[in-house]
Structure formats: structure tokens, C-alpha cells
Amino acid sequence: MRKAERLQKLPPYLFTALRNKINDAKKQGIDVISLAIGDPVDGTPAPIIDALCEAAKLPENHRYPTDEEWGMTPLREAIARWYKRRHNVKLEPSSEIVALIGSKEGCHHFALGMINPGDLVLVTDPGYPGYKPSIWFAGAEPYPVPMLEKNGYLPDLGSIPSDAAQKATGFFLNYPNNPTGAVATKGFLAELVEFAKTHDIAICYDNAYSEMVFGAERLSFLSAPGAKEVGVELNSLSKPYNMTGWRIGMASGNADIVGAIGQVKSNTDSGIFNAVQYAGIEALDNGDEAIDRMMEVYGARRERVLKTLHELGWTSEPPKGTFYLWIPVPSGHSSASFCDYMLETCAVVVAPGAAYGEYGEGYVRLSLTVPDDRLDEALARMREKLPRMSVGS
Numbered sequence: 360m361r362k363a364e365r366l367q368k369l370p371p372y373l374f375t376a377l378r379n380k381i382n383d384a385k386k387q388g389i390d391v392i393s394l395a396i397g398d399p400v401d402g403t404p405a406p407i408i409d410a411l412c413e414a415a416k417l418p419e420n421h422r423y424p425t426d427e428e429w430g431m432t433p434l435r436e437a438i439a440r441w442y443k444r445r446h447n448v449k450l451e452p453s454s455e456i457v458a459l460i461g462s463k464e465g466c467h468h469f470a471l472g473m474i475n476p477g478d479l480v481l482v483t484d485p486g487y488p489g490y491k492p493s494i495w496f497a498g499a500e501p502y503p504v505p506m507l508e509k510n511g512y513l514p515d516l517g518s519i520p521s522d523a524a525q526k527a528t529g530f531f532l533n534y535p536n537n538p539t540g541a542v543a544t545k546g547f548l549a550e551l552v553e554f555a556k557t558h559d560i561a562i563c564y565d566n567a568y569s570e571m572v573f574g575a576e577r578l579s580f581l582s583a584p585g586a587k588e589v590g591v592e593l594n595s596l597s598k599p600y601n602m603t604g605w606r607i608g609m610a611s612g613n614a615d616i617v618g619a620i621g622q623v624k625s626n627t628d629s630g631i632f633n634a635v636q637y638a639g640i641e642a643l644d645n646g647d648e649a650i651d652r653m654m655e656v657y658g659a660r661r662e663r664v665l666k667t668l669h670e671l672g673w674t675s676e677p678p679k680g681t682f683y684l685w686i687p688v689p690s691g692h693s694s695a696s697f698c699d700y701m702l703e704t705c706a707v708v709v710a711p712g713a714a715y716g717e718y719g720e721g722y723v724r725l726s727l728t729v730p731d732d733r734l735d736e737a738l739a740r741m742r743e744k745l746p747r748m749s750v751g752s
């Protein structure tokens with residue numbers, strides 16, 4: 360069967376290749392521990408599950424979602440309350456918020472709603488692997504903007520060639536950043552708004568990890584003066600409330616961009632199951648303590664991993680956000696060869712930095728979303744099997 364040409368641009372999905380490697384090892388009877396995937400294992404808080412169960416019993420919630428595909432009004436109002444409470448950002452629920460089945464959907468609909476075939480779209484490199492396929496599906500070309508350790512993994516906007524900046528119509532960024540864990544600063548957000556205004560670029564600021572910081576300020580792009588004139592922020596209930604499987608998130612900010620995303624969504628699906636929307640309201644209104652609890656869990660795991668890495672000879676200080684650790688590989692290794700080495704020596708899977716873009720080469724990503732006992736077992740294997748090294752910048 361002849362498939363559409365747009366599919367030919369897609370590289371194999373990073374985690375498919377990793378999953379295959381894990382499965383091969385498991386078939387050989389090896390007890391593999393994966394630190395490669397960022398998917399919380401700790402379970403959604405009980406009150407959120409209860410809200411879903413109650414709402415799921417009501418026949419009116421078995422029908423097409425209430426209000427419209429953009430999300431029911433009470434959910435959009437809860438999103439506005441959440442942004443005001445947690446980020447001091449004021450949003451108009453009827454025009455500046457669209458509910459989504461996760462921020463991943465927002466990336467895709469932003470591209471289809473805002474980008475024309477032949478456009479150039481800036482994307483940070485390394486970057487979340489979801490952005491490029493969305494850009495290709497819109498018929499546009501991604502333009503990688505390097506994120507370097509020496510700049511705190513923030514893009515140097517001044518070094519983007521002026522012809523690329525002039526031609527670009529969109530920019531995908533994400534802080535706290537997957538994969539590097541870097542966080543943005545208020546100064547950088549202000550610079551980004553100016554850059555977008557100067558070059559007439561629509562910003563898609565993916566803030567899926569907005570609540571996950573260690574000793575840094577939680578920052579919304581929308582809190583930067585002028586941000587709503589140039590962009591939207593994607594956010595998600597996936598990571599802060601352990602709800603990756605529930606599929607609920609949002610895009611907020613510039614009303615024209617929100618409208619474009621909503622228009623694509625209205626013509627693609629019929630919205631989020633009402634019961635999930637009610638559970639989302641419970642999470643957004645009453646879930647602050649659950650976030651704090653999870654951040655303590657991740658903080659403790661992070662300390663244990665860092666202790667082991669330092670004992671083994673890693674010297675670099677970790678960035679301050681997300682539940683990932685982004686670490687350089689020992690000299691003589693590529694990111695892929697170090698992943699293979701970790702699998703062969705420790706039966707521990709880590710994600711190769713090169714899978715996140717050219718500038719991810721030389722690094723691997725470890726995720727803290729693994730049960731404590733499995734993490735401790737992985738760390739014990741690393742301490743036992745890896746030689747002492749000197750790794751870091």
C-alpha cells in the first residue's frame with residue numbers, strides 16, 4: 360500500500376528503538392531496569408480517581424463532551440484559577456484557554472493552525488522529539504537552535520542567523536526542559552518575547568514540567584510582559600498529577616493562537632471525556648499538596664542518583680528542573696555506545712542524547728520515574744559494575 364509522503368520524513372520514534380532493546384534483553388531472561396522513559400509510576404492521587412468514578416456513573420457524562428471540543432467551561436475556569444494561583448497569570452477562560460488531550464496534542468495543533476507549508480520553524484536542539492513531526496505534518500521545515508551547556512542550555516537568540524529568524528514563523532521551546540532539565544529565567548523570557556515581536560514569530564512554549572523545579576522559581580512564559588501578544592503556553596496534568604494516561608492538558612495565552620488550536624481540534628476530535636474533565640478540575644483545584652509530595656519523592660531520588668554519579672566520577676552540577684538528569688558520557692563513548700554499555704554491564708537502560716537532536720550527542724538522560732526499590736537496584740548495579748571515571752565539563 361502506498362503511504363502518504365509526509366510519513367517518510369518521520370524517524371523511528373525514539374522509545375520504540377529503546378523498547379525493542381529492552382524486550383530483546385528481557386527475552387534472554389535479563390532483569391532490565393529502565394531509567395529511559397519519563398512516565399510517573401506512583402499513581403494518580405485518590406481524590407482525582409474518585410472524581411472520575413463519580414462523574415463516570417452519570418449518564419449525562421457518557422455523551423459527547425459538554426459545551427464544546429475546547430473543553431467544558433468549568434474546566435477552563437479551573438485552569439484559569441490554577442494559573443492565577445500558581446503563576447499569577449490572568450486568563451480569560453472563554454477565549455484564552457483550550458483544553459487538550461495532553462500538551463502533545465497542542466504541539467501538533469499549533470503547527471497545523473499557525474504554520475504554512477514551506478515555513479521555517481525554530482526548535483531547540485536537543486529537544487522533545489514530538490515537535491519535529493508536527494512541523495513536518497504542517498509541511499514546514501524545523502530549524503534547530505542549539506542549546507549548549509555553557510549557556511545553561513538556553514538558546515542564544517542573538518546567534519540565530521537573521522535570515523532564519525526572518526523566515527521563521529514559529530518557535531517551539533520547553534522549560535523546565537526535557538531532556539536537559541534546564542530551567543528558564545525571567546530575563547530569558549523577556550528576551551524571547553522581544554525576539555518574537557521583532558521577527559513576527561508565534562511562540563509555542565511547552566511548559567509540561569512547569570511545576571517541577573528544585574531550588575528554582577516556577578515560571579510561566581505567560582508571566583513575561585507581552586507574552587500573550589506573541590504566543591501560547593502548553594501545559595499538562597500528566598506530570599504534576601501522575602496522569603500521563605488520562606490525556607488532559609491545555610493551551611493558554613494569545614487568543615488568536617488559542618482559537619487556531621481550537622479550530623484544528625474541533626475538526627479533529629470531539630473533546631475530552633467529561634469524567635476526565637471533572638477529574639481534571641479536582642486536580643487543578645485541590646492537587647497542590649499532591650504536587651509537593653511528588654516533588655519530595657523526586658527530590659529524594661535525585662539526591663540518591665547524584666550521590667552515586669559523584670561517587671563514580673561525574674562532576675557536573677545538574678540543572679534545576681524536570682524529573683530527568685542529563686549527564687555527559689565518559690570520553691571514548693557516543694551517547695548510543697554508552698547506552699549499549701549500560702545495558703550490557705548493568706542491565707540498566709538510559710536514553711541516548713543523540714535521539715533528541717544533534718546537540719544531544721555526548722549526553723544521556725536518566726529518568727526518576729521509577730519505583731524506589733528499582734532505582735536503588737539500578738544504582739547498586741552501577742556502583743558495582745561501572746569503573747570510576749572522570750566525567751564532566
Ligand SMILES: Cc1ncc(COP(=O)(O)O)c(C=O)c1O
Nearest residue numbers: 461462463487537567595597608
Ligand atoms: C516536553 C514535553 N512536552 C510534551 C509532552 C507530552 O505530554 P502530554 O502527556 O501532556 O501530552 C512531554 C512528555 O513527555 C514532554 O516531555
